[in-house]
Amino acid sequence: EGQLVESGGGLVQPGGSLRLSCAASGFIFNSYNMNWVRQAPGKGLEWIAHISTSSSTIYYADSVKGRFTISRDNAKNSVSLQMNSLRDEDTAVYYCARVDWGSLAFDIWGQGTMVTVSS
Amino acid sequence: QSALTQPASVSGSPGQSITISCTGSISDVGSYNLVSWYQQHPGKAPKVLLYEVTKRPSGVSNRFSGAKSGNTASLTISGLQAEDEADYYCCSFAGSSTIIFGGGTQLTVL
Numbered sequence: 341e342g343q344l345v346e347s348g349g350g351l352v353q354p355g356g357s358l359r360l361s362c363a364a365s366g367f368i369f370n371s372y373n374m375n376w377v378r379q380a381p382g383k384g385l386e387w388i389a390h391i392s393t394s395s396s397t398i399y400y401a402d403s404v405k406g407r408f409t410i411s412r413d414n415a416k417n418s419v420s421l422q423m424n425s426l427r428d429e430d431t432a433v434y435y436c437a438r439v440d441w442g443s444l445a446f447d448i449w450g451q452g453t454m455v456t457v458s459s
Numbered sequence: 460q461s462a463l464t465q466p467a468s469v470s471g472s473p474g475q476s477i478t479i480s481c482t483g484s485i486s487d488v489g490s491y492n493l494v495s496w497y498q499q500h501p502g503k504a505p506k507v508l509l510y511e512v513t514k515r516p517s518g519v520s521n522r523f524s525g526a527k528s529g530n531t532a533s534l535t536i537s538g539l540q541a542e543d544e545a546d547y548y549c550c551s552f553a554g555s556s557t558i559i560f561g562g563g564t565q566l567t568v569l
Contacts, residue, residue: 375558377505377560383563384462384548384560384561384562384563385497385499385505385548385550385560385563386560387550387557387558387559387560390556390558397556399556399557401557402557435504435505440510443493443495443510443511443514444493444494444495444510444511444550444551444552444558445495445507445510445511445516446495446497446505446507446550447507447516449504449505449506450504451504452504
């Protein structure tokens with residue numbers, strides 16, 4: 341059916357940077373929009389970024405706009421999230437997810453990668 | 460933008476039905492039939508249960524159903540089973556190319 345595998349999480353100091361990657365397999369990657377969703381410890385889900393199939397359309401939540409950059413490489417079946425100027429409140433599990441933007445169905449999720457921002 | 464409002468917890472006995480509400484505003488739930496629901500078991504990734512308010516992906520049990528009235532969407536689970544014990548999240552398009560999730564509801568099967 342399809343699989344997503346995130347990587348790149350870890351411990352970073354406030355103000356630092358981290359790059360997350362998500363490898364896709366089992367589906368035609370360049371036919372699907374991709375998103376990142378995060379979940380702070382013990383908290384709910386928060387949508388943070390969207391990228392269309394050809395990277396022509398990109399959206400961000402206000403909480404990360406100007407600090408995070410989503411990108412994709414269709415040749416490598418991967419999507420990335422470059423996170424700069426990290427804050428304590430960015431501590432969360434970060435999920436990449438395949439989405440049908442027209443129906444708002446996040447139908448495939450990765451297992452998540454933990455990002456901890458702490459000094 | 461604030462999260463959609465869901466009850467923090469609901470509970471029910473096996474075989475019963477429960478309903479989880481998801482209240483937004485005219486800017487999100489009230490304006491778009493783009494509401495989806497997700498089930499998340501502890502330590503696991505979310506799983507889509509419903510999209511476009513009432514549609515079920517293939518493989519999702521018909522015990523899960525959705526509805527919407529005004530600014531409030533709802534998820535009903537009928538014939539509760541022990542495996543339904545999980546966290547549930549609603550999600551809505553919020554205009555301006557943004558998406559908003561609910562705060563989540565913890566379902567306990569007694």
